[in-house]
Amino acid sequence: MTSNLRNKQIIVGVTGGIAAYKSADLIRRLREQGASVRVVMTENAKRFITPLTLQAVSGYPVHDNLFDVAAEAAMGHIELARWADVIIVAPASADFIARLANGMANDLLTTICIASQAPIAIAPAMNQCMWKNSVTQANLQALQSRDIQILGPVAGSQACGEVGPGRMIEPISIAEKMGAYFATGILSGRRVLITAGPTREAIDPVRFISNASSGKMGYALADAAREAGAEVTLISGPVNLAKPYAVTCISVNSAAEMYAAVMQQVQGQDIFFGVAAVADYRCQHIADQKIPKQQAERCLLLERNPDIIAEVARLSQKPYVVGFAAETHDVLIHAKAKLIAKNLDMIIANQVGNGIGFDSDENTVVLIEKEEQHALAKMEKSKLARKIVELVAKKLWSIDNLNCQ
Numbered sequence: 001m002t003s004n005l006r007n008k009q010i011i012v013g014v015t016g017g018i019a020a021y022k023s024a025d026l027i028r029r030l031r032e033q034g035a036s037v038r039v040v041m042t043e044n045a046k047r048f049i050t051p052l053t054l055q056a057v058s059g060y061p062v063h064d065n066l067f068d069v070a071a072e073a074a075m076g077h078i079e080l081a082r083w084a085d086v087i088i089v090a091p092a093s094a095d096f097i098a099r100l101a102n103g104m105a106n107d108l109l110t111t112i113c114i115a116s117q118a119p120i121a122i123a124p125a126m127n128q129c130m131w132k133n134s135v136t137q138a139n140l141q142a143l144q145s146r147d148i149q150i151l152g153p154v155a156g157s158q159a160c161g162e163v164g165p166g167r168m169i170e171p172i173s174i175a176e177k178m179g180a181y182f183a184t185g186i187l188s189g190r191r192v193l194i195t196a197g198p199t200r201e202a203i204d205p206v207r208f209i210s211n212a213s214s215g216k217m218g219y220a221l222a223d224a225a226r227e228a229g230a231e232v233t234l235i236s237g238p239v240n241l242a243k244p245y246a247v248t249c250i251s252v253n254s255a256a257e258m259y260a261a262v263m264q265q266v267q268g269q270d271i272f273f274g275v276a277a278v279a280d281y282r283c284q285h286i287a288d289q290k291i292p293k294q295q296a297e298r299c300l301l302l303e304r305n306p307d308i309i310a311e312v313a314r315l316s317q318k319p320y321v322v323g324f325a326a327e328t329h330d331v332l333i334h335a336k337a338k339l340i341a342k343n344l345d346m347i348i349a350n351q352v353g354n355g356i357g358f359d360s361d362e363n364t365v366v367l368i369e370k371e372e373q374h375a376l377a378k379m380e381k382s383k384l385a386r387k388i389v390e391l392v393a394k395k396l397w398s399i400d401n402l403n404c405q
Contacts, residue, residue: 005182008182009036010178011038012037012058013092013109015044015089015092015096017091022090024054029175033179038083040063040080040112043107044093088123090171092125094131100113100148101138101142122143128166131164183228184227185229187225191268192272193233194222194272195235196236197237198210198239198277198279199305203283209282215276216241217324221388228390233265235265236250236252255279255306269319271322271396284301310343320345320346321346323344334349346369350363350365362378
């Protein structure tokens with residue numbers, strides 16, 4: 001069982017065919033591996049398996065109507081298309097294959113496939129003569145030319161009594177192939193160090209100074225780097241998030257603790273993502289006992305915390321250093337200034353507030369280097385993390401090639 005489907009968002013499309021009964025098993029297996037699944041059915045699919053069955057195994061209402069006014073008010077076909085990390089149509093009938101190959105969008109499922117930028121795979125299931133027909137084969141070639149993956153079919157006895165190719169591959173095989181979409185290997189052999197979350201700077205034994213960072217972006221990057229084949233170490237401040245799978249996790253509270261952990265781990269790392277929202281200041285003196293509420297006023301004397309990412313960037317054998325700049329205004333100006341002042345290789349700028357950034361599941365960022373920048377549209381942090389990892393991996397590949405020349 002792969003771990004690459006943890007927290008992934010998968011649309012399972014179901015079309016009309018006797019193999020539709022296997023869709024329930026596929027959905028169950030995807031969910032067992034940690035995926036969130038939404039089901040989209042064609043009208044003919046409902047003749048073979050009920051929406052209630054697939055709702056029960058997926059845990060969500062089934063989508064089946066392109067013109068569902070209630071759905072449009074919440075998650076319409078465009079929002080559903082954006083939601084997906086990957087789309088798998090299983091079973092995919094000859095009719096569906098023909099309509100998708102010819103760019104038709106005459107039902108919800110074909111519309112979502114055309115509107116989505118997510119990878120698409122189909123698992124054909126049909127009579128062996130229909131499969132061998134030159135029209136079907138031409139349609140399949142058209143889909144493959146658009147990078148749509150064809151999974152199966154396999155040969156065997158069919159419901160119609162004939163024997164030959166056309167049986168849908170088994171759900172367990174489809175689930176394994178879905179996991180392979182995210183195991184890119186682009187950071188294979190690399191070591192990645194990530195900081196995430198806020199820090200807490202104590203005032204007394206029960207009070208502290210902190211910020212609103214949720215840690216979601218850093219944790220998403222840890223997942224994405226691990227999926228890309230890297231050996232990942234995550235140093236995290238206090239958050240309410242599950243530890244990423246197959247990642248070395250180190251928990252800290254204060255900026256000083258995070259600094260010490262980073263300096264202990266940074267040697268031999270290839271990439272450092274400084275995602276944590278590290279407190280700039282700490283109290284000079286921490287009270288031994290809780291400060292009484294009745295105290296009329298109190299002046300807190302603060303001193304600077306170490307600048308962790310700047311210290312990493314000063315190392316004689318430093319990794320590729322990627323910083324994050326969360327700003328409320330003049331985002332690009334402040335981010336570029338930090339990039340230069342701290343000698344970073346890249347900085348990722350984002351505006352916080354208005355429902356994005358801290359504690360949000362979505363973000364919009366600009367990746368800034370000394371000579372160029374890349375703007376990434378608003379998307380969920382899990383997708384954003386994979387985009388960032390892909391771009392950084394390409395930069396490392398370019399650097400390695402230059403060093404070899």
